[in-house]
Structures are given as C-alpha cells and as structure tokens.
Amino acid sequence: MKAADGAELHGIVTGHGPVTVVLVHGWTLDETCWAPVADRLPGTRVVRYDHRGHGRSATVEPATMTIDQLADDLAEVIAAVAPEGPLVLAGHSMGGMTTMALAERHPEVAARVRGLALVATAAAGLGELTFGLPPKLLQALRSREDRLYSSKRWTSRTALSTHPKLLEPWMRAMLVGKRPSRSALRTTTDVIAACRPVTVSGFLPTLEAHDRLGALATYTRIPVHVMVGTRDRLTPPRFSREIRDRLPDAELTVFPDAGHMLPLERPDGVARRIAALAGVAVPAQ
Numbered sequence: 001m002k003a004a005d006g007a008e009l010h011g012i013v014t015g016h017g018p019v020t021v022v023l024v025h026g027w028t029l030d031e032t033c034w035a036p037v038a039d040r041l042p043g044t045r046v047v048r049y050d051h052r053g054h055g056r057s058a059t060v061e062p063a064t065m066t067i068d069q070l071a072d073d074l075a076e077v078i079a080a081v082a083p084e085g086p087l088v089l090a091g092h093s094m095g096g097m098t099t100m101a102l103a104e105r106h107p108e109v110a111a112r113v114r115g116l117a118l119v120a121t122a123a124a125g126l127g128e129l130t131f132g133l134p135p136k137l138l139q140a141l142r143s144r145e146d147r148l149y150s151s152k153r154w155t156s157r158t159a160l161s162t163h164p165k166l167l168e169p170w171m172r173a174m175l176v177g178k179r180p181s182r183s184a185l186r187t188t189t190d191v192i193a194a195c196r197p198v199t200v201s202g203f204l205p206t207l208e209a210h211d212r213l214g215a216l217a218t219y220t221r222i223p224v225h226v227m228v229g230t231r232d233r234l235t236p237p238r239f240s241r242e243i244r245d246r247l248p249d250a251e252l253t254v255f256p257d258a259g260h261m262l263p264l265e266r267p268d269g270v271a272r273r274i275a276a277l278a279g280v281a282v283p284a285q
Contacts, residue, residue, distance in 0.1 A: 011049030026093025030055030040271035071101035096121025103218035115277025177259035229258025
C-alpha cells in the first residue's frame with residue numbers, strides 16, 4: 001500500500017466476512033502486536049498494517065511523523081483494501097489516537113465505522129505524564145534526551161538495540177503488567193528493540209501535543225468499547241475513564257493486573273470485545 005505522499009505502508013489482510021476490522025498499532029510497535037487478536041476474530045476480514053516509520057513500512061522524514069499524518073494514512077489504507085462496506089476500528093495506544101484524528105480529518109470515512117475499540121489509549125494529557133519519577137529527575141532525563149536525539153549515534157542507527165534481551169527489564173517495568181506471559185514479554189521486547197530510533201524521537205512531540213477530546217463526539221452514534229489495564233503506566237486508567245466520560249454510552253473494561261500491552265497480554269478479552277462490535281462470536285480458547 002502507498003500513502004498519499006508516496007510512503008510505502010506494509011499491510012496484511014486475512015479472513016473473510018461482511019465486516020472489515022482494521023487493527024491500528026501503537027508507537028514504536030508494529031502489526032505483529034495485533035496478531036494474537038487477529039487470530040481470534042473468525043468471520044471477519046481483518047486488516048493490519050505498520051504505521052509509517054514502523055515495522056516494515058517505509059522510513060520517513062520526522063516532519064511527517066504526526067498523528068494527523070497517521071490519520072491520513074489510515075484513510076488511504078481503508079480506501080485501498082476496504083473501499084466499501086462496514087468497518088470496525090480497533091486502535092491500541094497511538095493507534096487509538098489515530099482513530100480519533102481520523103474522525104477530525106476524514107469524517108466521510110468515520111461515517112462508515114459501525115464500532116470502535118479504544119485500547120490502552122488517551123484523548124489528551126500525555127504531556128503531563130511523569131511515569132512516577134520525581135520532577136527533577138524527569139527534567140534531567142529530558143534534557144539529556146534532546147542531546148541524544150540530535151546525535152549521529154541516534155540518527156544513524158536502524159534499530160534501538162541488536163540485543164533485545166538487554167531491554168527486557170525496562171519492558172517488564174514499563175509496558176507489561178503482573179506476571180505477563182513469556183510470549184507477550186518477548187514480542188514486546190523484540191518489536192521495540194527493532195524500532196528505528198528516529199521513529200521513537202520523531203513521534204514524541206505529536207504524542208505530547210495530542211488533544212482530541214472534541215473529536216470523540218463523532219463516535220457517539222456507534223458502539224464504543226474502551227479497554228485498559230490496571231497497571232498501565234503509559235496510558236493509566238484515568239485516561240480511559242476520561243474517554244468514557246465523553247462517550248457516556250461507551251463500555252469500559254478494566255483488566256486487573258494488565259499493563260499497556262493489552263493485545264498481547266489479554267488477547268482473548270480484547271478479541272471478544274472487538275468481535276462483539278463486529279457482530280460475530282469468538283470461540284472459547
């Protein structure tokens with residue numbers, strides 16, 4: 001698939017059914033993080049793709065690393081692989097933010113959406129997160145980040161780490177919940193280790209500036225299911241409750257002891273709720 005500006009986007013289409021489910025991944029991740037959920041959605045046509053700068057999609061200039069651009073890309077993906085028929089969108093983390101921006105920028109596409117799953121995401125306020133760190137320590141880390149992100153050591157690398165195992169303690173502390181499965185932790189670690197460093201830094205400003213509380217109103221006409229883990233440190237439960245407050249008819253599921261990586265940590269529960277939005281049943285695992 002190709003975005004409007006020519007950027008190549010890697011995508012996968014599987015399954016058959018009257019409804020197309022589009023699974024949109026998060027920052028520093030790729031479409032493989034949705035694989036356990038996609039495998040649990042029989043009776044639907046499932047689309048997964050890598051955001052620009054992520055996974056097997058093209059490397060792009062940092063100037064195009066914005067949530068607005070991701071919404072434009074999502075519209076292009078839908079036009080290419082599902083130009084007609086009902087849609088169910090499921091967005092994890094930055095993917096959820098992308099579905100909100102889609103409502104702002106492409107209301108004609110959003111009008112085809114019959115169900116929306118917002119998974120471990122936020123509508124605003126990410127710039128205020130401290131991750132539990134003391135303010136002085138957080139400020140010191142961010143001042144060093146600026147120097148790192150402009151260094152050749154950062155910009156010339158094609159992956160965060162060629163030794164994913166070294167990242168595992170940080171992944172365990174920040175991204176997954178209590179007692180994650182070995183496969184959830186391994187996939188999280190491997191995918192983030194393979195992420196391009198310029199992608200990590202390039203999307204930070206748009207994440208911190210993200211404020212699409214108003215855009216949620218577009219989805220008041222359809223079923224929405226909001227999901228979050230109690231141990232999510234990147235998009236804590238208060239963000240999901242804020243979304244539910246803006247969408248009072250939305251359902252909210254809080255998964256005990258789960259972290260930020262719900263599609264990997266709780267694939268059964270996430271798949272069941274997406275399937276319900278699509279009007280299909282998920283066999284018991």
